Amino acid sequence: MERQDIEVFLALADELHFARTAARLHVSAATISQTVSKLERRFGAPLFLRTTRRVALTPLGQQLLDDLGPAHAQVRGAIARATAAGHGITGPLDIGYMSAAVARRVLPLVDTFRDRTPGCRVSIRETAMADLYGPLRRAEVDLSVLPLPVTEADLTVGPVLLSEAALLAVSDDHPLAGRDVVTPEDLTDQTVLFAQDLPDYWTNHHLRNATARATVTVPGFQEILAYVTAGHGVAVVGAQTETLYPRPGLTCVPMAGDATFDYAVVWRTDRLSAVAEAFLRHCS
Numbered sequence: 224m225e226r227q228d229i230e231v232f233l234a235l236a237d238e239l240h241f242a243r244t245a246a247r248l249h250v251s252a253a254t255i256s257q258t259v260s261k262l263e264r265r266f267g268a269p270l271f272l273r274t275t276r277r278v279a280l281t282p283l284g285q286q287l288l289d290d291l292g293p294a295h296a297q298v299r300g301a302i303a304r305a306t307a308a309g310h311g312i313t314g315p316l317d318i319g320y321m322s323a324a325v326a327r328r329v330l331p332l333v334d335t336f337r338d339r340t341p342g343c344r345v346s347i348r349e350t351a352m353a354d355l356y357g358p359l360r361r362a363e364v365d366l367s368v369l370p371l372p373v374t375e376a377d378l379t380v381g382p383v384l385l386s387e388a389a390l391l392a393v394s395d396d397h398p399l400a401g402r403d404v405v406t407p408e409d410l411t412d413q414t415v416l417f418a419q420d421l422p423d424y425w426t427n428h429h430l431r432n433a434t435a436r437a438t439v440t441v442p443g444f445q446e447i448l449a450y451v452t453a454g455h456g457v458a459v460v461g462a463q464t465e466t467l468y469p470r471p472g473l474t475c476v477p478m479a480g481d482a483t484f485d486y487a488v489v490w491r492t493d494r495l496s497a498v499a500e501a502f503l504r505h506c507s
Contacts (some may be wrong), residue, residue: 224262229295231258235271236288239278305425310488316343319350319358319367322444324463325488328385329368336505343498351442352418359491365499370461371485372428379495381488382506386460389429389482390475392447394454400474407433407479414439414456416447429459431482460484 224232230248235255238244245252254327263269280330303398320329326347333345350358350367356375366381373380379399391405410433412444417426419440426438439456441447446459452472461484465475488506490499 316345317364318347319364321350323467325368353420366488366490368486371490373489378489379492383485383487385486387484389478389484392451392458392460392475395472395474402476404477404479407431410435412436416456416458
């Protein structure tokens with residue numbers, strides 16, 4: 224069997240649908256049918272039962288899948304490992320992230336990256352909002368997915384992995400809680416809460432050029448939500464707060480102007496390993 228014949232058989236055995244198999248392999252449905260017919264002529268019996276409603280493996284097809292599948296996976300793994308080693312794409316990769324929604328986006332990328340580069344050991348770790356850039360600068364992580372903007376002389380910003388609507392978190396009894404939308408002007412008379420040690424350009428960006436009555440910093444995100452719920456201020460948050468960080472007494476109101484919270488991959492400009500560079504290509 225030629226390599227293309229093997230890939231067609233395995234893909235169809237997985238999909239059990241000619242059109243989906245054709246789309247997966249970027250060929251025509253006719254090519255799939257012709258390849259299967261050629262294989263069935265070679266083996267002298269049908270590999271698939273085909274009707275207008277379903278496709279199923281015959282006993283011979285199941286036998287071929289059981290014998291061929293593991294061997295094919297082993298060959299692909301060997302090729303992937305050799306390719307990764309030849310390009311220096313081996314070793315550990317530590318990725319930082321901030322927020323549960325980012326983790327949901329990063330983990331599938333990590334899984335598929337591991338499959339394609341089996342010589343890599345990938346781990347993730349959560350980054351505190353009050354120490355966004357510390358893990359990168361201390362070389363504790365190779366890459367970090369951080370909320371924008373990031374305008375630091377020693378850091379480089381890569382692709383955006385997540386973009387979500389920006390909301391204003393307020394207590395249930397706050398005057399703005401009943402609004403359909405809040406504007407930057409609505410922040411003028413508010414105390415706006417931020418995590419400590421964030422740069423001024425970061426807080427100014429999320430204030431949307433408004434001048435708040437006061438800005439107060441607290442240790443981290445959970446503390447921000449606690450203070451907001453207690454009525455000690457308001458906070459600009461991402462849409463994930465409503466679904467992933469809900470709590471009694473907290474209301475989130477949409478912000479005007481299609482404001483967003485964006486998260487991008489960031490790395491130390493003078494420290495980008497071959498493994499990290501390969502992951503960046505995988506994200507693009």
